[in-house]
Amino acid sequence: MSEYQHVEFRAVDRPLTDTELAYARKQSSRAEITSWSFQNFYTFGDFHGNVQGMLRRGYDIFLHYADFGIRTIAIRLPNGLPFAEKLWSQYIGSGELTWSPDPRGNGGILTLDPYHEPGELDDLWEFEKYLRSAIEIRKRIQLGDLRALYLLRLITLIDSQEEPLETLEPPVPAGLGEIPKDFHTFLDFFGLDSLLISAAAEVSPEQPNTHSQEKLIEQWVSSQDESDAKSLLHTFLTRDPVAVKAETIAKALNGKNNAGWPTVSPSRTGLELLTRTEQLRKAQNEKEREKQAAAEKRKAAKQAQDRKERMELMVKDPNKWLRKVDKLVKARGIHNYETAAETLDELREALADKDGKRITHQHAAHLAQKHPTLNRMKSSLRKRGLLD
Structure with missing residues (x-):
């Protein structure tokens, strides 16, 4: 090396x-x-x-x-x-x-x-x-x-x-x-x-x-x-002015x-300084962990609130969200397939009755029949229990 x-x-x-x-x-x-x-x-x-x-x-x-x-x-x-x-x-x-x-x-x-x-x-x-x-x-x-x-x-x-x-x-x-x-x-x-x-x-x-x-x-x-001033001026004029400055x-x-x-x-002693430094490091790390935990808690609360509001909208207009699922599948890509399956899963929970389960499962079956070669999409739906 x-x-x-x-x-x-x-x-x-x-x-x-x-x-x-x-x-x-x-x-x-x-x-x-x-x-x-x-x-x-x-x-x-x-x-x-x-x-x-x-x-x-x-x-x-x-x-x-x-x-x-x-x-x-x-x-x-x-x-x-x-x-x-x-x-x-x-x-x-x-x-x-x-x-x-x-x-x-x-x-x-x-x-x-x-x-x-x-x-x-x-x-x-x-x-x-x-x-x-x-x-x-x-x-x-x-x-x-x-x-x-x-x-x-x-x-x-x-x-x-x-x-x-x-x-x-x-x-x-x-x-x-x-x-x-x-x-x-x-x-x-x-x-x-x-x-x-x-x-x-x-x-x-x-x-x-x-x-x-x-x-x-x-x-x-x-x-x-x-x-002193005259001596300095003479030195400045007869030597390198940058060096004189x-x-x-x-x-x-x-x-x-x-x-x-x-x-x-x-x-x-040096040992006492090192020991105290380590104590400060542990306190700082603990403070950072508490700060991160608080940030994650706020984030989770925000996500939960957003999900609640989204599911309330789903109840009012289920067809709107079915159309969104169709657009996601049409756009292709693993991320879009996962999002589509997650959206159907939330819609099933939002409707919270037999009709909700029937509507979402029927739509999942419709997607599988319409796109028989999209194995990643079907896999995403199966993971959510939307497709047999």
């Missing part, structure tokens, strides 16, 4: 320069490469390019999927983590969620690489939605959203080589009950139930007041003096929205 691997890089802040594109092309001879993306798949062989080199030369997101267990997401953060190290170190460094700082500057690469046994997870094919979710996670981290960092650590806690039975979760940030849809998609990429977030959110405080990206940029611009936005967002983000001290 052949394997399948999907490798993709995506640029978010800006397109790659010609120099960066040249580097990307050296990493693979058969990938589809543009200034915004690098994509390749393998049914035999592996990607041997330099992932961190690619992320430090223009691309911002890396996704690696293999149907034998690999599911890796790497995120480039050009201005680093917008959290104090004392805080982010409680989430990062598990062995499967790592931070690789750049040789120079504050930037680095955040990599999530949990372990999965071959065949443990269902196969995936729609990678675009998972890339979009990774881009949203990156944006949230840059905005100082501690919930995004918690989500990454939660994945390694539950779905990794660690001992989830005993390992404590990290500090639980506020607002877990109000997370973007992409967070659930991100969990899905790693084969985890989105109810895991619901379980975690049960101890999460209310979400703090946060500012939009536009508001944070506005605040940052207002804080710049004339000298991306760097400036990242700088404006860096660390502006994470101060004092409320958290709850960890108290639950």
Whole structure:
């Protein structure tokens, strides 16, 4: 059985320069490469390019999927983590969620690489939605959203080589009950139930007041003096303006929205979270069963009422329904034969006397005599006891 691997890089802040594109092309001879993306798949062989080199030369997101267990997401953060190290170190460094700082500057690469046994997870094919979710996670981290960092650590806690039975979760940030849809998609990429977030959110405080990206940029611009503005203008006019814009936005967002983000001290183990998730799943399934049962009850009641009204009409004009039976038989087809037999059966019950039985049985015999080759029709009539 052949394997399948999907490798993709995506640029978010800006397109790659010609120099960066040249580097990307050296990493693979058969990938589809543009200034915004690098994509390749393998049914035999592996990607041997330099992932961190690619992320430090223009691309911002890396996704690696293999149907034998690999599911890796790497995120480039050009201005680093917008959290104090004392805080982010409680989430990062598990062995499967790592931070690789750049040789120079504050930037680095955040990599999530949990372990999965071959065949443990269902196969995936729609990678675009998972890339979009990774881009949203990156944006949230840059905005100082501690919930995004918690989500990454939660994945390694539950779905990794660690001992989830005993390992404590990290500090639980506020607002877990109000997370973007992409967070659930991100969990899905790693084969985890989105109810895991619901379980975690049960101890999460209310979400703090946060500012939009536009508001944070506005605040940052207002804080710049004339000298800063002139320096930025000079940089904008002498360097790649797209790159400068991306760097400036990242700088404006860096660390502006994470101060004092409320958290709850960890108290639950991975096992407790998994157990609670299963309890929520059972409750949800039971609720769905009750909902389905109620819907089926309403449907049955509606069908019973419709049948009652139909049979009342049959009593008033039996010949009308006999003509309908004739039309159904003339139209041919198994469904029409079944409907014709059902209609005659209802007519027999609606008339509820000897005449009803006589009329319907005589009409069934008439149909059999008129259409001697329609064996499916005669079989339908016999099943209803209308034909000997």
